[in-house]
Amino acid sequence: MDKSTIVCRCEEINIDEIETAIKNGAESFDDIKRLTRCGMGPCQSKVCFNPVSEIIADCTGKTLNEIGLPRFRMPLKMVRMSALAQESEDGSVVSVFGESVEDGESKNG
Ligand code: FES
Structure with a gap:
Protein backbone atom coordinates (compact mmCIF):
# COMPACT_ATOMS: atom_id res chain seq x y z
CA MET A 1 0.00 0.00 0.00
CA ASP A 2 1.21 3.53 -0.80
CA LYS A 3 2.55 5.41 2.24
CA SER A 4 0.29 8.35 1.39
CA THR A 5 -2.82 6.20 1.82
CA ILE A 6 -5.14 7.80 4.36
CA VAL A 7 -5.97 5.43 7.26
CA CYS A 8 -7.79 7.95 9.47
CA ARG A 9 -10.27 9.71 7.22
CA CYS A 10 -11.57 12.02 9.95
CA GLU A 11 -8.16 13.52 10.75
CA GLU A 12 -6.57 12.83 7.33
CA ILE A 13 -3.67 10.82 8.77
CA ASN A 14 -1.77 8.63 6.30
CA ILE A 15 0.34 5.49 6.70
CA ASP A 16 3.60 7.47 6.60
CA GLU A 17 2.52 9.59 9.59
CA ILE A 18 1.58 6.44 11.55
CA GLU A 19 4.92 4.80 10.77
CA THR A 20 6.78 7.99 11.73
CA ALA A 21 4.96 8.01 15.08
CA ILE A 22 5.97 4.36 15.61
CA LYS A 23 9.61 5.21 14.79
CA ASN A 24 9.33 7.95 17.43
CA GLY A 25 8.32 5.40 20.08
CA ALA A 26 4.58 4.86 19.72
CA GLU A 27 3.62 1.29 20.68
CA SER A 28 -0.16 1.50 21.10
CA PHE A 29 -3.16 3.13 19.43
CA ASP A 30 -3.32 5.68 22.25
CA ASP A 31 0.36 6.60 21.63
CA ILE A 32 -0.44 7.13 17.93
CA LYS A 33 -3.46 9.20 18.94
CA ARG A 34 -1.38 11.48 21.16
CA LEU A 35 1.26 12.03 18.48
CA THR A 36 -0.94 12.43 15.38
CA ARG A 37 -4.60 13.07 16.44
CA CYS A 38 -5.48 9.80 14.63
CA GLY A 39 -8.68 8.50 16.22
CA MET A 40 -9.80 11.89 17.54
CA GLY A 41 -12.24 12.61 14.71
CA PRO A 42 -16.04 12.39 14.72
CA CYS A 43 -16.07 8.57 14.41
CA GLN A 44 -13.80 8.30 17.49
CA SER A 45 -11.57 5.64 15.88
CA LYS A 46 -14.38 3.33 14.77
CA VAL A 47 -12.99 3.43 11.20
CA CYS A 48 -9.23 3.74 11.78
CA PHE A 49 -8.63 1.57 14.85
CA ASN A 50 -8.23 -1.74 12.95
CA PRO A 51 -5.97 -0.55 10.12
CA VAL A 52 -3.77 1.44 12.53
CA SER A 53 -3.50 -1.56 14.88
CA GLU A 54 -2.40 -3.69 11.93
CA ILE A 55 0.29 -1.14 11.01
CA ILE A 56 1.51 -1.14 14.63
CA ALA A 57 1.59 -4.96 14.58
CA ASP A 58 3.53 -5.02 11.29
CA CYS A 59 6.08 -2.43 12.47
CA THR A 60 6.59 -3.66 16.04
CA GLY A 61 6.04 -7.41 15.75
CA LYS A 62 3.40 -7.26 18.49
CA THR A 63 0.17 -9.23 18.24
CA LEU A 64 -3.15 -7.37 18.04
CA ASN A 65 -3.93 -8.60 21.58
CA GLU A 66 -0.68 -7.10 22.86
CA ILE A 67 -1.52 -3.76 21.23
CA GLY A 68 -4.91 -3.74 22.96
CA LEU A 69 -7.83 -1.36 22.70
CA PRO A 70 -7.73 2.45 22.81
CA ARG A 71 -9.09 4.30 25.80
CA PHE A 72 -12.71 5.12 25.00
CA ARG A 73 -14.43 8.20 26.39
CA MET A 74 -18.12 8.97 26.80
CA PRO A 75 -20.34 9.23 24.88
CA LEU A 76 -19.63 5.92 23.16
CA LYS A 77 -21.94 6.76 20.29
CA MET A 78 -23.32 9.94 18.75
S1 FES B 1 -11.26 7.63 10.89
FE1 FES B 1 -9.95 8.07 12.52
S2 FES B 1 -11.19 9.17 13.92
FE2 FES B 1 -12.51 8.67 12.30
Missing part, protein backbone atom coordinates in the same frame (compact mmCIF):
# COMPACT_ATOMS: atom_id res chain seq x y z
CA VAL A 79 -25.90 11.64 20.95
CA ARG A 80 -28.25 14.46 19.97
CA MET A 81 -27.79 17.60 22.04
CA SER A 82 -31.51 17.45 22.83
CA ALA A 83 -30.77 14.23 24.75
CA LEU A 84 -28.28 16.10 26.94
CA ALA A 85 -29.96 19.49 27.38
CA GLN A 86 -33.41 20.92 26.93
CA GLU A 87 -35.32 24.13 27.47
CA SER A 88 -37.04 24.36 30.86
CA GLU A 89 -40.49 25.86 31.51
CA ASP A 90 -38.96 29.28 32.33
CA GLY A 91 -37.07 29.31 29.00
CA SER A 92 -33.60 28.57 30.37
CA VAL A 93 -31.50 25.69 29.05
CA VAL A 94 -30.97 22.85 31.53
CA SER A 95 -28.93 19.66 31.29
CA VAL A 96 -30.43 16.20 31.79
CA PHE A 97 -29.32 16.56 35.42
CA GLY A 98 -31.56 19.61 35.88
CA GLU A 99 -28.62 22.02 36.03
CA SER A 100 -28.79 25.42 34.38
CA VAL A 101 -26.25 25.73 31.58
CA GLU A 102 -26.80 29.41 30.79
CA ASP A 103 -23.73 31.55 29.98
CA GLY A 104 -21.64 28.43 29.35
CA GLU A 105 -21.50 27.56 33.05
CA SER A 106 -23.11 24.59 34.72
CA LYS A 107 -24.89 25.63 37.91
CA ASN A 108 -26.76 23.37 40.29
CA GLY A 109 -30.22 24.60 40.82
Whole structure:
Protein backbone atom coordinates (compact mmCIF):
# COMPACT_ATOMS: atom_id res chain seq x y z
CA MET A 1 0.00 0.00 0.00
CA ASP A 2 1.21 3.53 -0.80
CA LYS A 3 2.55 5.41 2.24
CA SER A 4 0.29 8.35 1.39
CA THR A 5 -2.82 6.20 1.82
CA ILE A 6 -5.14 7.80 4.36
CA VAL A 7 -5.97 5.43 7.26
CA CYS A 8 -7.79 7.95 9.47
CA ARG A 9 -10.27 9.71 7.22
CA CYS A 10 -11.57 12.02 9.95
CA GLU A 11 -8.16 13.52 10.75
CA GLU A 12 -6.57 12.83 7.33
CA ILE A 13 -3.67 10.82 8.77
CA ASN A 14 -1.77 8.63 6.30
CA ILE A 15 0.34 5.49 6.70
CA ASP A 16 3.60 7.47 6.60
CA GLU A 17 2.52 9.59 9.59
CA ILE A 18 1.58 6.44 11.55
CA GLU A 19 4.92 4.80 10.77
CA THR A 20 6.78 7.99 11.73
CA ALA A 21 4.96 8.01 15.08
CA ILE A 22 5.97 4.36 15.61
CA LYS A 23 9.61 5.21 14.79
CA ASN A 24 9.33 7.95 17.43
CA GLY A 25 8.32 5.40 20.08
CA ALA A 26 4.58 4.86 19.72
CA GLU A 27 3.62 1.29 20.68
CA SER A 28 -0.16 1.50 21.10
CA PHE A 29 -3.16 3.13 19.43
CA ASP A 30 -3.32 5.68 22.25
CA ASP A 31 0.36 6.60 21.63
CA ILE A 32 -0.44 7.13 17.93
CA LYS A 33 -3.46 9.20 18.94
CA ARG A 34 -1.38 11.48 21.16
CA LEU A 35 1.26 12.03 18.48
CA THR A 36 -0.94 12.43 15.38
CA ARG A 37 -4.60 13.07 16.44
CA CYS A 38 -5.48 9.80 14.63
CA GLY A 39 -8.68 8.50 16.22
CA MET A 40 -9.80 11.89 17.54
CA GLY A 41 -12.24 12.61 14.71
CA PRO A 42 -16.04 12.39 14.72
CA CYS A 43 -16.07 8.57 14.41
CA GLN A 44 -13.80 8.30 17.49
CA SER A 45 -11.57 5.64 15.88
CA LYS A 46 -14.38 3.33 14.77
CA VAL A 47 -12.99 3.43 11.20
CA CYS A 48 -9.23 3.74 11.78
CA PHE A 49 -8.63 1.57 14.85
CA ASN A 50 -8.23 -1.74 12.95
CA PRO A 51 -5.97 -0.55 10.12
CA VAL A 52 -3.77 1.44 12.53
CA SER A 53 -3.50 -1.56 14.88
CA GLU A 54 -2.40 -3.69 11.93
CA ILE A 55 0.29 -1.14 11.01
CA ILE A 56 1.51 -1.14 14.63
CA ALA A 57 1.59 -4.96 14.58
CA ASP A 58 3.53 -5.02 11.29
CA CYS A 59 6.08 -2.43 12.47
CA THR A 60 6.59 -3.66 16.04
CA GLY A 61 6.04 -7.41 15.75
CA LYS A 62 3.40 -7.26 18.49
CA THR A 63 0.17 -9.23 18.24
CA LEU A 64 -3.15 -7.37 18.04
CA ASN A 65 -3.93 -8.60 21.58
CA GLU A 66 -0.68 -7.10 22.86
CA ILE A 67 -1.52 -3.76 21.23
CA GLY A 68 -4.91 -3.74 22.96
CA LEU A 69 -7.83 -1.36 22.70
CA PRO A 70 -7.73 2.45 22.81
CA ARG A 71 -9.09 4.30 25.80
CA PHE A 72 -12.71 5.12 25.00
CA ARG A 73 -14.43 8.20 26.39
CA MET A 74 -18.12 8.97 26.80
CA PRO A 75 -20.34 9.23 24.88
CA LEU A 76 -19.63 5.92 23.16
CA LYS A 77 -21.94 6.76 20.29
CA MET A 78 -23.32 9.94 18.75
CA VAL A 79 -25.90 11.64 20.95
CA ARG A 80 -28.25 14.46 19.97
CA MET A 81 -27.79 17.60 22.04
CA SER A 82 -31.51 17.45 22.83
CA ALA A 83 -30.77 14.23 24.75
CA LEU A 84 -28.28 16.10 26.94
CA ALA A 85 -29.96 19.49 27.38
CA GLN A 86 -33.41 20.92 26.93
CA GLU A 87 -35.32 24.13 27.47
CA SER A 88 -37.04 24.36 30.86
CA GLU A 89 -40.49 25.86 31.51
CA ASP A 90 -38.96 29.28 32.33
CA GLY A 91 -37.07 29.31 29.00
CA SER A 92 -33.60 28.57 30.37
CA VAL A 93 -31.50 25.69 29.05
CA VAL A 94 -30.97 22.85 31.53
CA SER A 95 -28.93 19.66 31.29
CA VAL A 96 -30.43 16.20 31.79
CA PHE A 97 -29.32 16.56 35.42
CA GLY A 98 -31.56 19.61 35.88
CA GLU A 99 -28.62 22.02 36.03
CA SER A 100 -28.79 25.42 34.38
CA VAL A 101 -26.25 25.73 31.58
CA GLU A 102 -26.80 29.41 30.79
CA ASP A 103 -23.73 31.55 29.98
CA GLY A 104 -21.64 28.43 29.35
CA GLU A 105 -21.50 27.56 33.05
CA SER A 106 -23.11 24.59 34.72
CA LYS A 107 -24.89 25.63 37.91
CA ASN A 108 -26.76 23.37 40.29
CA GLY A 109 -30.22 24.60 40.82
S1 FES B 1 -11.26 7.63 10.89
FE1 FES B 1 -9.95 8.07 12.52
S2 FES B 1 -11.19 9.17 13.92
FE2 FES B 1 -12.51 8.67 12.30
